[in-house]
Amino acid sequence: MRSYVLSALALVSLPVTAYAALNGPCTASGLPGVCIATGTCSSGGGTSRPGFCPNDPADVQCCTKSCGSGGTCRFTNTCTTGNIASGLCPGPADFKCCLPAAGCTAPVVNAATVSLIKQFEGFVPSPAPDPIGLPTVGYGHLCQTSGCAEVPYSFPLTTTTATSLLMSDLRSFQNCIASQIADSVRLNDNQYGALVSWAFNVGCGNTASSTLISRLNAGQAPNTVAAEELPKWNKAGGVVLPGLVNRRAAEVTLFRTASSVIAHPPPC
Numbered sequence: 364m365r366s367y368v369l370s371a372l373a374l375v376s377l378p379v380t381a382y383a384a385l386n387g388p389c390t391a392s393g394l395p396g397v398c399i400a401t402g403t404c405s406s407g408g409g410t411s412r413p414g415f416c417p418n419d420p421a422d423v424q425c426c427t428k429s430c431g432s433g434g435t436c437r438f439t440n441t442c443t444t445g446n447i448a449s450g451l452c453p454g455p456a457d458f459k460c461c462l463p464a465a466g467c468t469a470p471v472v473n474a475a476t477v478s479l480i481k482q483f484e485g486f487v488p489s490p491a492p493d494p495i496g497l498p499t500v501g502y503g504h505l506c507q508t509s510g511c512a513e514v515p516y517s518f519p520l521t522t523t524t525a526t527s528l529l530m531s532d533l534r535s536f537q538n539c540i541a542s543q544i545a546d547s548v549r550l551n552d553n554q555y556g557a558l559v560s561w562a563f564n565v566g567c568g569n570t571a572s573s574t575l576i577s578r579l580n581a582g583q584a585p586n587t588v589a590a591e592e593l594p595k596w597n598k599a600g601g602v603v604l605p606g607l608v609n610r611r612a613a614e615v616t617l618f619r620t621a622s623s624v625i626a627h628p629p630p631c
Contacts, residue, residue, distance in 0.1 A: 384416070385398050385399070385416070385419050385423055386398065386399060386454065386455045387416075388437075388438050388441075389416055391412035391414075391415045391427055392412070394412075394435070395427065395435060395436070395437035395438070395441065396409075396412065396415070396425040396426050396427040396428075396436070396437075397426050397453075397455065397458045398416035398419055398423055398425055398426070399423065399426050399453060399454045399455075400422050400423055401422050401423070401424055401426075402422070403454070404424070404426035404428075404453050404454075406453065406497055407426075407452065407453025407454070407505070407507055408428055408566050408567070408568055409426040409427060409436065409452070410426070410428065411424040411425070411426055412424055412426075412427060426453060426454060428452055428453070429567075429568075430448070430451040430452060430460035430462075430535060431448055431462050431535045431538045431539070433463045433542065434448065434460045434461055434462040435461055436451070436452035436454075436458060436459065436460055436461070437458070437461050438457055438458055439459050439461075444461060444462065444463060446462040447459050447461060447462070448460040448462055448534065448535065450513055450514075450531065450532060451535045454507070456508065456512070456513060460535070468629070469534075469537040469538045469540070469542075469629055470537065470541075470552075470555070470626045470627075471530070471533075472533060472555070472556040472559050472560075473552045473553070473556050473624070475553060475617060476552075476556030476559060476560055476617065477526075477530075479556075479557075479560055479610075479613055479614065479617055480503065480529065480533075480560050480563060481526075481529070482613070483560075483564075483606065483609070483610045483613070484499075484502040484529075485502070486501070486502060486525060487499055487500050487501060487520075488500075488501075488519030488520045488521075488525070489518045489519045489520070490506055490511045494599070494604070494606065495599045495600060498511065500514060500520065500528075501514075501520050501524075501525035501528045501529060502526070502529040503529070503563065503564075504525075504532055514528060516528065532563070533559060535567065536563045536567060537559055539567035539570065540555065540559050540562050540567075540570065540627075541627060541628075541629050543567075543570060543571050543576050544558075544579055545580045546627075547580075547582070548579050548585070549625060550585060550625070550626055550627040551621070551623070551624055551626060552622050552624040552625075552626040553618060553619075553621075553622045554586075554589070554618050554622075554626070555626035555627050556617060556626070557589065557593075557614040557617040558614075558618070560614050560617070561593060561596065561614055564596075564610065565596055569596075573592070574592055575588060575589070575592035575593065578592065585618070586618065589615055589618040590615050590618075590619065593611045593618070594611045594612070594615065596611055
């Protein structure tokens with residue numbers, strides 16, 4: 364860590380910052396983070412913030428991320444609630460999702476949703492690049508560490524262990540959909556599941572800022588909103604992919620499938 368000699372005058376206007384080394388903790392604008400490569404941060408859904416890891420290469424910045432339902436990625440020894448979820452944060456193994464104290468949780472998606480996700484993610488028994496080059500394993504698990512070391516199952520995965528990994532991964536996406544959609548919006552289990560599938564594919568950050576969520580929260584008809592908004596999410600790297608076109612169509616079909624089972628708001 365660098366040391367600086369500053370005049371008393373300079374100290375008056377110096378902002379408070381916390382610096383760290385590669386894979387070490389950092390604090391950016393009051394948010395806990397970890398100093399990692401910007402590519403690793405973005406692929407894990409985090410936000411890279413420059414200026415807080417000064418002794419590292421230029422592409423190493425303070426990575427911060429919100430996770431789960433009201434959670435924040437941080438080192439486990441600083442999580443005061445003790446409610447920690449693995450596999451949601453980029454970076455070293457002890458940088459995990461610190462959630463609020465256990466309480467109401469989002470419902471688990473139905474079998475039709477799991478089947479849809481499996482169909483479009485495909486089964487990958489050992490870590491391999493996906494169609495846009497990101498390392499994945501199982502049914503769409505995005506590797507957070509080298510060789511997917513965070514996965515608690517041996518490779519090659521079986522369909523059973525891959526399903527267990529998928530259900531674990533889906534928790535954070537169930538939570539973000541449940542928390543992003545107002546309790547005034549009623550969704551059946553197929554509608555809710557279609558949105559969780561979409562979130563699993565595009566990420567909770569994208570769903571949070573989407574027109575789809577804002578239109579639902581504004582009270583517009585859910586089936587109309589889904590049919591008009593989901594198909595827009597058909598690109599990767601600015602290129603329309605047939606697989607995404609087909610997935611969005613399947614999600615719209617699931618969303619518009621009638622069901623008497625209410626999944627949102629959560630039955631707490």
